[in-house]
Amino acid sequence: MSTRYDVIIIGSGAGGGTLFHALAPTGKRILLLERGGYVPREKANWSTRAVNLEGKYNTTEVWRDGDGRDLHPHTNYYVGGNTKFYGAALFRLRREDFGEIKHHDGVSPAWPIGYEDLEPYYTRAEQLYHVHGERGVDPTDPPASAPYPHHVVSHEPRIQQLSDDMARLGLRPFHVPLGIMLDEQNAQRSRCIRCETCDGHPCLIDAKSDAQVVCVDPALAQHPNATLLTGARVTRLLTSASGREVTGVAVERDGAAETYSADIVVVSAGAINSAALLLRSASDRHPRGLANGSDVVGRHYMGHVNSVLLALSKCPNPTVFQKTLALNDFYFGSPEWEFPMGHISFVGKVDADTLRAGAPAIAPGWTLDLMAKHSMDFWLTSEDLPDPDNRVSLDRDGRIALRYTPNNEEGHRRLIDKVKHLMKQQTKCGVHGHECHEGLFARNLYLGQRIPLAGVAHQNGTIRFGRDAKTSALDANCKAHEIENLYVVDGSFFPSSGAVNPALTIMANALRVADHLRGRLA
Numbered sequence: 237m238s239t240r241y242d243v244i245i246i247g248s249g250a251g252g253g254t255l256f257h258a259l260a261p262t263g264k265r266i267l268l269l270e271r272g273g274y275v276p277r278e279k280a281n282w283s284t285r286a287v288n289l290e291g292k293y294n295t296t297e298v299w300r301d302g303d304g305r306d307l308h309p310h311t312n313y314y315v316g317g318n319t320k321f322y323g324a325a326l327f328r329l330r331r332e333d334f335g336e337i338k339h340h341d342g343v344s345p346a347w348p349i350g351y352e353d354l355e356p357y358y359t360r361a362e363q364l365y366h367v368h369g370e371r372g373v374d375p376t377d378p379p380a381s382a383p384y385p386h387h388v389v390s391h392e393p394r395i396q397q398l399s400d401d402m403a404r405l406g407l408r409p410f411h412v413p414l415g416i417m418l419d420e421q422n423a424q425r426s427r428c429i430r431c432e433t434c435d436g437h438p439c440l441i442d443a444k445s446d447a448q449v450v451c452v453d454p455a456l457a458q459h460p461n462a463t464l465l466t467g468a469r470v471t472r473l474l475t476s477a478s479g480r481e482v483t484g485v486a487v488e489r490d491g492a493a494e495t496y497s498a499d500i501v502v503v504s505a506g507a508i509n510s511a512a513l514l515l516r517s518a519s520d521r522h523p524r525g526l527a528n529g530s531d532v533v534g535r536h537y538m539g540h541v542n543s544v545l546l547a548l549s550k551c552p553n554p555t556v557f558q559k560t561l562a563l564n565d566f567y568f569g570s571p572e573w574e575f576p577m578g579h580i581s582f583v584g585k586v587d588a589d590t591l592r593a594g595a596p597a598i599a600p601g602w603t604l605d606l607m608a609k610h611s612m613d614f615w616l617t618s619e620d621l622p623d624p625d626n627r628v629s630l631d632r633d634g635r636i637a638l639r640y641t642p643n644n645e646e647g648h649r650r651l652i653d654k655v656k657h658l659m660k661q662q663t664k665c666g667v668h669g670h671e672c673h674e675g676l677f678a679r680n681l682y683l684g685q686r687i688p689l690a691g692v693a694h695q696n697g698t699i700r701f702g703r704d705a706k707t708s709a710l711d712a713n714c715k716a717h718e719i720e721n722l723y724v725v726d727g728s729f730f731p732s733s734g735a736v737n738p739a740l741t742i743m744a745n746a747l748r749v750a751d752h753l754r755g756r757l758a
């Protein structure tokens with residue numbers, strides 16, 4: 237097989253997979269290098285025990301935390317990257333997120349591009365990933381040039397009741413924009429069967445819009461110039477004598493070392509692995525790591541301030557697909573709190589095995605099974621701020637070390653209080669009265685109340701883009717300031733993270749960078 241290409245893309249997730257799909261029609265020779273293989277199609281895809289309790293698809297790689305202790309990251313190395321496991325909630329950042337925003341703990345910095353620069357690509361990404369949604373209901377919704385390509389995914393009765401209760405209180409709940417291939421008008425022909433094991437699980441029947449199903453496989457099927465190499469872990473990038481160009485991509489495949497080269501090299505290994513790869517590629521010309529004259533590579537790691545909260549009622553919650561409702565009324569604050577708080581939504585419906593994985597405090601008088609049958613399972617996200625000391629680095633053995641001190645937690649605490657308050661004001665239950673709603677219990681898939689360091693699902697920010705080469709590693713096109721043919725298109729480029737899920741922004745930006753690269757390749 238050839239070792240020389242026009243473009244090499246490293247990593248096949250939201251960023252790399254989308255870029256691969258966008259560049260394949262150019263006819264240029266494109267090589268996609270992915271360290272993992274395909275997720276095996278097996279019944280365990282939909283087993284909460286296998287996925288959540290046994291961590292069957294998690295990497296077994298061991299990282300280090302800030303104190304040098306072992307860290308077992310909850311992340312996945314497969315074709316399609318973490319989109320194979322994501323909940324497919326595909327949000328645009330808010331228009332304001334692209335500017336500077338004052339938070340309780342500091343400032344969320346502005347992006348070098350505005351919302352309008354990304355808007356056409358958000359529209360294209362929503363079409364590519366089959367997003368179901370409705371414009372204009374969410375009060376923080378940014379303007380859009382086209383409607384969503386598909387109608388919203390409906391609420392099941394218990395979620396509709398909560399939505400009605402919220403609306404009665406003057407709030408504006410809305411349907412989560414979702415990338416699943418569900419046709420509710422024609423259930424018999426619908427690819428998606430609306431099951432309970434979507435968020436966190438691979439889709440056994442390829443009905444989730446993930447990067448493998450929507451981008452990588454179609455590009456390979458339609459374009460012989462597009463090639464995928466699985467099991468190909470990139471270990472290092474090599475540069476020319478001047479240090480201005482990447483001249484080689486060193487790969488470990490089946491235990492053997494191989495080197496590939498291309499006119500353009502795009503790194504998209506996820507925000508943590510991409511930073512580690514650049515740091516590992518240090519050389520005489522780049523002593524602090526490749527493209528790291530600014531010393532920002534690996535710094536400003538963000539992952540959102542996230543919590544999962546269980547609201548227990550005496551009445552059961554029979555919902556199957558729970559992740560349909562969201563609330564952004566407190567995204568930018570409230571009359572009594574002038575700072576942003578964040579986003580309220582749901583995780584997929586939990587069961588006893590999923591709860592067991594988090595070893596939650598059991599509510600008095602409840603078993604895990606009962607708790608799972610009676611809970612509504614909220615997902616709360618607040619923005620964390622880019623702190624240069626929250627960083628990815630390498631330990632003496634070249635292993636990834638992740639140091640993170642949480643920040644901006646007060647807004648999150650207030651967001652939790654908002655959910656508690658809302659749950660108390662639900663409609664009186666016909667059977668149990670107001671006492672039906674027992675209270676709110678903190679739980680997460682791991683231990684403790686908040687999603688811990690190992691929960692790196694929303695990782696971003698480690699190779700930030702910007703206008704100033706002293707404070708950023710990438711320019712506004714996501715090209716490394718210091719290297720003529722090196723780009724980064726995964727979540728690393730975010731200078732700030734907003735408080736909605738990141739994947740659609742990564743996909744849209746990959747489409748934007750693809751347009752730029754098409755110009756270079758012409």
Ligand SMILES: Cc1cc2nc3c(=O)[nH]c(=O)nc-3n(C[C@H](O)[C@H](O)[C@H](O)COP(=O)(O)OP(=O)(O)OC[C@H]3O[C@@H](n4cnc5c(N)ncnc54)[C@H](O)[C@@H]3O)c2cc1C
Nearest residue numbers: 247249251271313317318323324325470505726727737739
């Ligand atoms: C359980 C879960 C639920 C989520 N739910 C949502 C959601 O509902 N909405 C949302 O917006 N986001 C969600 N996310 C986050 C979303 O999946 C990520 O933001 C997104 O996938 C990140 O895209 P990426 O391109 O940066 O990296 P990834 O998608 O992680 O892709 C990186 C790829 O690079 C490969 N790779 C890594 N190192 C190397 C190397 N050295 N050589 C070769 N290949 C390499 C990896 O195997 C992987 O395929 C969720 C994530 C998880 C884990």
Ligand code: SF4
Nearest residue numbers: 428429431434439444
């Ligand atoms: S069938 Fe639908 S709901 Fe179930 S995992 Fe697949 S995309 Fe998700």
